[in-house]
Structures are given as C-alpha cells and as structure tokens.
Amino acid sequence: MTEKLHIIGGGMAGSEAAWQAAQMGVPVVIHEMRPHVATFAHRTGDLAEMVCSNSFRSDDDEQNAVGLLHWEMRAANGIIMAMADKHRLPAGGALAVDRDPFAASVTAALRAHPLIEVEYGEITDLPISGHWIIATGPLTSTALGAAIAAETGAEALAFFDAxxxxxxxxxxxxxxxxxxxxxxxxxxxxxxxxxxxxxxxxxxxxxxxxxxxxxxxxxxxxxxxxxxxxxxxxxxxxxxxxxxxxxxxxxxxxxxxxxxxxxxxxxxxxxxxxxxxxxxxxxxxxxxxxxxxxxxxxxxxxxxxxxxxxxxxxxxxxxNTFLNSPTLLDAQMRLRSMPHIRFAGQITGVEGYVESAAMGLLAGRIAASDILGTPLPEVPQDSAMGALVHHITGGADAKTFQPMNVNFGLFRPVEGFKGGRRGRTDRYKAYTDRAKAAWTGWLG
CATH class of the missing domain: 2.40.30 (Elongation Factor Tu (Ef-tu); domain 3)
Structure with a gap:
C-alpha cells in the first residue's frame, strides 16, 4: 500500500500540494486547524481562503513573470488556477477572483477526491517520521512556530503584512x-x-x-x-x-x-x-x-x-513569519535537519498567492514522486517555477533574505537584447518562450 503524504495547512500551497500528489496516485491527509483554531485574517474554515487581495495579479504570460507562473500552473493541471479561472472577475489584464466561491470550490474538489482526507485540528510539534509538507503560511500557529524555531536553531524571521x-x-x-x-x-x-x-x-x-x-x-x-x-x-x-x-x-x-x-x-x-x-x-x-x-x-x-x-x-x-530558506532547505525543499519534512508556500519566503501555490505544486509533485520511488529530475531553472525555487533554496543571499515575488530578475539572462522598452519587450518574450519550453519538457 502506498504511504500517505501528510500536509499541514490547507491554504494555497497546501491545497495545491495535496491535489498534485493525489493526482499522481498518492493518498494525502490535509491537516487544517481552522475553523477550530482561528487566525487574525481568516473568516471561514474553507481551504485556500483568500485573506488579503482577491487578485492573482497579471495574467500576461508573455510579458509578466507572474503571468508566466499562471501558465506553468495551468500546464500542470493545477487546482488553484482551474478554480481561479472558473470564478474569474473582470479586472483588465489581471486575474481577479470571486474569493468565497473560489475557496468553496477548491474545498469541495479536494474533499471529493478519493485519495484526499481532510482532518481538522492543530498540529503543535514537528512529526518525527513519515512524509510531511508544512504549508502553514504567514500565520503559522504559535506552538508549531516555536517547534520549527527550536529545530532550526534560530528564530523564524518576521515581517509585517497588511x-x-x-x-x-x-x-x-x-x-x-x-x-x-x-x-x-x-x-x-x-x-x-x-x-x-x-x-x-x-x-x-x-x-x-x-x-x-x-x-x-x-x-x-x-x-x-x-x-x-x-x-x-x-x-x-x-x-x-x-x-x-x-x-x-x-x-x-x-x-x-x-x-x-x-x-x-x-x-x-x-x-x-x-x-x-x-x-x-x-x-x-x-x-x-x-x-x-x-x-x-x-x-x-x-x-x-x-x-x-x-x-x-x-x-x-x-x-508574518518565514524561514531563512537558503540556509535551512535543500533543493528538494526539504528541511536539511529533518529531510522527511518539506516546506511550501509563504513560510518558505515567497510572497503572493500564486507563488505560494506554485511552491505547493512543486512540493506535492516532488514528495509524491519520492513516495512512489520515481524521483523527478531537477526543476529547470529557466522555468518560472525553477527560478523561484532556486532563489529560495540557495540563489538568494541568506544574510539579506526577504520574501520575494516572482520576477524576471530571478531568471538567468538571455543575451543579445538591447536596452529600452523595445529591448525589454523582446527580452521578456525570450524569457517566457524559454521557460515554457523548459517547463513543458519537465512535465513530460
């Protein structure tokens, strides 16, 4: 019988990780503390609840890095993008979402999946065995945050989110x-x-x-x-x-x-x-x-x-708490001192709904492949996913590490483009063309 993957946190990252792993044939348990344990920002017990903006930002997959990330998540049949598209609101070139039906739809889809269980209640300690993903986001509970800090030997970094x-x-x-x-x-x-x-x-x-x-x-x-x-x-x-x-x-x-x-x-x-x-x-x-x-x-x-x-x-x-991921996580998003635990989402030092869900997508796929005994190749750095995960797991300077949105500054240069608006337009198109080819090859 295939071992279970346990995911702590049912936000954007945890929901996407669960969906990806289950779609690969791995049974999943989502551990969500809400609604039994409330947070400052959440109003419901739904999974993938949007608590700040209702926007996934630009949907332009040729000239914008977050739009490219949308494209990559759609190509991977992500649940977050599928439900965002289903509940899309007019917002010019942005992807804005009707937040309550969106979260309800994600929750219903996950609960209906035959390989996914949802257990409600707070987990206060780091698990000592099994396969785990911690995707507790910026509002990680005090007890679990203390357990993470005790294991890593350093206090979690913090900034303030409005x-x-x-x-x-x-x-x-x-x-x-x-x-x-x-x-x-x-x-x-x-x-x-x-x-x-x-x-x-x-x-x-x-x-x-x-x-x-x-x-x-x-x-x-x-x-x-x-x-x-x-x-x-x-x-x-x-x-x-x-x-x-x-x-x-x-x-x-x-x-x-x-x-x-x-x-x-x-x-x-x-x-x-x-x-x-x-x-x-x-x-x-x-x-x-x-x-x-x-x-x-x-x-x-x-x-x-x-x-x-x-x-x-x-x-x-x-x-809002997050890890110093370049120091604490390896390229597979595993906690170096406890490699049976992966981290995903905003707690890893990415910022934004889309980036959080993207890191959940990767963590879910990588964890599931390990459980199935079919390890995946390294995520290509020239994809948006790869550029982002490379940044948080080693590309960033650990001494000055701060939460980061996906942006073309994280991508390896494409040579041969002049400056100015026209040069930038062509350069961004080259980035996205290269990324789409790399990501499609990895998915295949």
Whole structure:
C-alpha cells in the first residue's frame, strides 16, 4: 500500500500540494486547524481562503513573470488556477477572483477526491517520521512556530503584512466616481470597466496625506521591529516616504478620464476593484493599512465618492513569519535537519498567492514522486517555477533574505537584447518562450 503524504495547512500551497500528489496516485491527509483554531485574517474554515487581495495579479504570460507562473500552473493541471479561472472577475489584464466561491470550490474538489482526507485540528510539534509538507503560511500557529524555531536553531524571521479594506458598492457615490480600467485595458467591456475610480484634486490630496500621516495607527509590541514586504506596504508607510509617493504608486492618475469632468485632469486617483461576482463588494487597490479602525473610516471617507462608505471589512496588520530558506532547505525543499519534512508556500519566503501555490505544486509533485520511488529530475531553472525555487533554496543571499515575488530578475539572462522598452519587450518574450519550453519538457 502506498504511504500517505501528510500536509499541514490547507491554504494555497497546501491545497495545491495535496491535489498534485493525489493526482499522481498518492493518498494525502490535509491537516487544517481552522475553523477550530482561528487566525487574525481568516473568516471561514474553507481551504485556500483568500485573506488579503482577491487578485492573482497579471495574467500576461508573455510579458509578466507572474503571468508566466499562471501558465506553468495551468500546464500542470493545477487546482488553484482551474478554480481561479472558473470564478474569474473582470479586472483588465489581471486575474481577479470571486474569493468565497473560489475557496468553496477548491474545498469541495479536494474533499471529493478519493485519495484526499481532510482532518481538522492543530498540529503543535514537528512529526518525527513519515512524509510531511508544512504549508502553514504567514500565520503559522504559535506552538508549531516555536517547534520549527527550536529545530532550526534560530528564530523564524518576521515581517509585517497588511490587508486592504473592502466596502459595499451601494455606498459609493457614482456621481463622483466612474468605472474604467487604466488605458481602457481589456478585451471586453467588463474588463475595460473593471475598476472604480475616485478622483482627487491637489487640495483634497494634500488634506488626505495630512490626515493619513496624523491618523492613529496600530503600535507594535515592545521589542518588535517592523520590516515590511515592499509589495504590501501600508499606505501610511508609503506616505511617510514622501508626500508624492502615493501619487506615483496606487494613486497615480494616468490612463484615466473622468466622464463627469472630461476636461479636468485629476491630481490623484484612488482605484477600487470588484471583490465578488455580484459586484456588491469592492476593495481599495493598494490601500493596505495599519490605521486603527476609527481612523480608517474617518480618513478613507475623505476620498471623493466614499464620503458615505459602508465597510464590509476594515484593513489590518499582522505578523508574518518565514524561514531563512537558503540556509535551512535543500533543493528538494526539504528541511536539511529533518529531510522527511518539506516546506511550501509563504513560510518558505515567497510572497503572493500564486507563488505560494506554485511552491505547493512543486512540493506535492516532488514528495509524491519520492513516495512512489520515481524521483523527478531537477526543476529547470529557466522555468518560472525553477527560478523561484532556486532563489529560495540557495540563489538568494541568506544574510539579506526577504520574501520575494516572482520576477524576471530571478531568471538567468538571455543575451543579445538591447536596452529600452523595445529591448525589454523582446527580452521578456525570450524569457517566457524559454521557460515554457523548459517547463513543458519537465512535465513530460
């Protein structure tokens, strides 16, 4: 009888790992502590619950590294991408997902698989035998985190992660706001109008920045130091870096025309993205925040069109732990001191839903192949998967290791391309062509 693969954590990585291993014929047990043990960010007991943004980011598989990762996961028949596509929302060139039906569908598919069991309850110690994947994500329980730290001989590194507010569409003043994607990007009318825009003139923007800087914010506990992942900075931290930072970041006014005042150029624009298929909920794009709840309502209602906003969920901040993977994990994603345990997902030092699921896909396949006695060849470094796993398991400098999104900077160079926009376009296409060939060959 084939030995079982045990997976701790039923998030993006754990769900994908379970699916891949089961599809290869290996029985799997998913150990998920929710809903019996709650976390700061989760609302349900569903597997693969989305807790921050509802976006998987760009779906362009020729000019964007995360879009390429989408392509590779689809080619591997990944459950996360299949359900994301099934519950896709209009979002221009991005892949946005109706989060609740998405998680429910992943949960149903995994629970219906004849080789997958789901056991609910917290695991507090490192297992001493068997085949295991730990995919507990950024909110690893205190007890299990302590066990990992005790085994590795060093405290887990930490940074702070923030989530953005979500509000009710019917509370938005559409006489001031309008629907449009930047540069009208998208193949359909739904995609070209996927974002809701709230314009600001210069005086309103300056007053907003003043209020943002003065707002009461969540304080860290004594002894904690705040390191933030650059892709998920709180808006207050961005504003502290300079008054114009937000205008060149999530509030940039380019590629948009206000139909209420077509001849007036906005000084800044706040964008909201649809958060569910019904279009009843919208999240504020790039507005992760550590403001206290009362301050959030006061400051965010300064945004034109949101004066009477009703919030379905306010933003927040939580501690996010990850391993120093270049030191602790081998190329097979195994804990060097306990090689029967693999790690996958955000706890390994990747950032983002897609990257987490991708590392789960690899861990699930590699673990299953070991159990079946048919070891896989090394993941090709020229694929997006390979570039990412190479980075976290040895390519990065262990002394300065920080969570990383997939990006073309992780790829080995392709020679012969000039600089400038045209050269970059051709170079990125060369990266993706090479990656697709490498990944297809590995899957075969």
């Amino acid at each position: 989530i953005a507010p979500i509000l009710h569409y019917d509370s938005i003043d559409m006489s001031r706001a309008w629907m449009q994607s930047r540069y009208d990007k998208g193949d359909t009318e739904d995609e070209r109008t996927a974002y809701l825009n709230c314009p600001m003139d210069k005086d309103t923007y300056e007053a907003f920045i003043d209020a943002l800087l003065a707002a009461e914010k969540t304080e860290f506990k004594e002894g904690e130091t705040a390191g933030y992942f650059d892709g998920c900075l709180p808006i207050e931290v961005m504003a502290e870096r300079g008054r114009e930072t937000l205008r060149h970041g999530p509030m940039k006014p380019v590629g948009l025309t206000n139909p209420h005042q077509p001849d007036v150029k906005a000084h800044a624009v706040v964008q909201l993205r649809r958060d569910n298929a019904l279009g009843t909920l919208y999240n504020i794009v790039g507005f992760q925040t550590k403001m206290k709840y009362g301050a959030q309502k006061e400051v965010l209602r300064m945004i034109p069109g949101l004066e009477n906003a009703s919030f379905a969920r306010l933003g927040g901040i939580h501690r």
